[in-house]
Amino acid sequence: MRSAGILGTGAYLPEKVITNADLEKMVDTNDEWIVSRTGIRERHIAAPEQAASDLAVGAARQALKRANITADQLDLIIVATVTPDMSFPATACLVQEQIGAKNAATFDLSAACTGFIYGITTGAQFIKTGVYRYVLVVGVEVLSRIVDWSDRNTCVLFGDGAGAAVLGPVKEGYGFQSFELGGDGTGATHLNLKAGGSRCPASEQTIKEGGHYLYMNGREVFKFAVRVLISAADEALKKAGLTKEDISLLVPHQANMRIIDAAVERLGLDEEKVIVNLDRCGNMSSASIPVALNEAWEQGRVHEGDTVVLCGFGGGLTWGATVLRWSQDEAE
Numbered sequence: 001m002r003s004a005g006i007l008g009t010g011a012y013l014p015e016k017v018i019t020n021a022d023l024e025k026m027v028d029t030n031d032e033w034i035v036s037r038t039g040i041r042e043r044h045i046a047a048p049e050q051a052a053s054d055l056a057v058g059a060a061r062q063a064l065k066r067a068n069i070t071a072d073q074l075d076l077i078i079v080a081t082v083t084p085d086m087s088f089p090a091t092a093c094l095v096q097e098q099i100g101a102k103n104a105a106t107f108d109l110s111a112a113c114t115g116f117i118y119g120i121t122t123g124a125q126f127i128k129t130g131v132y133r134y135v136l137v138v139g140v141e142v143l144s145r146i147v148d149w150s151d152r153n154t155c156v157l158f159g160d161g162a163g164a165a166v167l168g169p170v171k172e173g174y175g176f177q178s179f180e181l182g183g184d185g186t187g188a189t190h191l192n193l194k195a196g197g198s199r200c201p202a203s204e205q206t207i208k209e210g211g212h213y214l215y216m217n218g219r220e221v222f223k224f225a226v227r228v229l230i231s232a233a234d235e236a237l238k239k240a241g242l243t244k245e246d247i248s249l250l251v252p253h254q255a256n257m258r259i260i261d262a263a264v265e266r267l268g269l270d271e272e273k274v275i276v277n278l279d280r281c282g283n284m285s286s287a288s289i290p291v292a293l294n295e296a297w298e299q300g301r302v303h304e305g306d307t308v309v310l311c312g313f314g315g316g317l318t319w320g321a322t323v324l325r326w327s328q329d330e331a332e
Contacts (some may be wrong), residue, residue, distance in 0.1 A: 005175025010062025039257025080115025113314025163290025
C-alpha cells in the first residue's frame with residue numbers, strides 16, 4: 001500500500017468579525033464571562049450572500065496552490081459539513097463546479113466537529129489502496145445560520161470558516177501513520193439540530209419552537225469531550241507505535257479552552273506543542289481542525305518528519321484522531 005499524506009493546506013475566514021463586545025449589545029453576557037468559560041474573544045461570520053460552498057472554494061483553491069496541483073487533477077472531493085448549501089446536491093458538487101474539478105467524484109460527509117478527521121481518514125484509504133492519487137478534503141461551516149442569536153449559552157461559541165487539505169502519495173514511512181474513529185449514538189440528544197429533516201420537516205410549528213437552531217447540552221458535551229479527546233489521541237498514538245513524548249504538534253478541535261487545557265495537562269504536553277486559534281475563531285465545527293492546521297503550517301510550526309496529532313469530537317456523538325509523520329514531498 002502507498003503512503004498517503006497532506007500535500008497542501010488552505011483556509012478561508014469571512015471578513016466580518018463579531019467580538020465579545022458586540023455580543024454584549026445583543027444578549028445578556030459580557031467579555032469576562034465568555035473568556036473565562038470558553039477562551040473565545042471573537043469569531044468570523046459569513047456575509048449574507050455567502051454559503052458553505054463559497055467558503056469551501058476559498059480554502060480549496062489555496063490548498064491546491066500549495067500542493068502544486070490543478071483542480072482537474074483531483075480524483076475525489078469530500079466536504080465535511082453540517083451546514084451545507086442545501087440538502088442536495090452535495091456541497092462537494094458545488095465546490096467541484098466552482099473550482100473546475102471536472103474529473104473528481106464528489107460527496108459530503110456529516111460527523112459534526114469530527115467531520116474533517118472522518119474526511120481525511122476516508123480520503124487516505126483511496127490513496128493508500130491506489131484507487132485515487134489526489135483527494136481534496138474540506139471542512140466548512142456557516143454555523144451563524146443555525147445559531148439562535150438570542151441564546152447567550154450558544155451564540156457566543158460558534159463561528160464560520162473553511163479549512164482544506166489536498167491528500168496524495170508521499171514517500172514511504174511518512175504521512176498518515178494511524179487513525180482512530182468512534183461514535184456513540186446514545187448521546188445524539190446532547191448536540192443536534194432537531195428540525196428540517198425527514199423526522200421533523202420544516203413547518204410553522206418547528207419555526208415557532210426554534211427547532212431549526214442548534215441545541216447543545218453543554219455540561220454533558222464537556223464531560224464527553226475531555227474524556228474522548230485524550231483517549232482518541234492515546235489510541236491513535238498506540239496504533240502508530242508511538243507515545244505522548246513523540247508528539248511534535250497537537251491540533252485539537254477548537255471548542256473550549258478548558259477542554260483543550262484539560263487534554264494538554266493529561267497528555268503532559270508543553271503549550272508550545274499545541275496550536276490554538278479558538279480565541280480568534282470560536283468553534284467552527286468541521287472547519288476548526290483544518291483551519292488550525294493551516295495556521296500552524298503558515299506559522300512554521302510544522303516541519304519535515306514532525307509527528308502531528310489531529311484529534312476532535314462532535315455531535316453524533318463522534319470522535320476521532322490521526323497521527324501523521326509530516327512530509328509534503330509527493331512520491332512518484
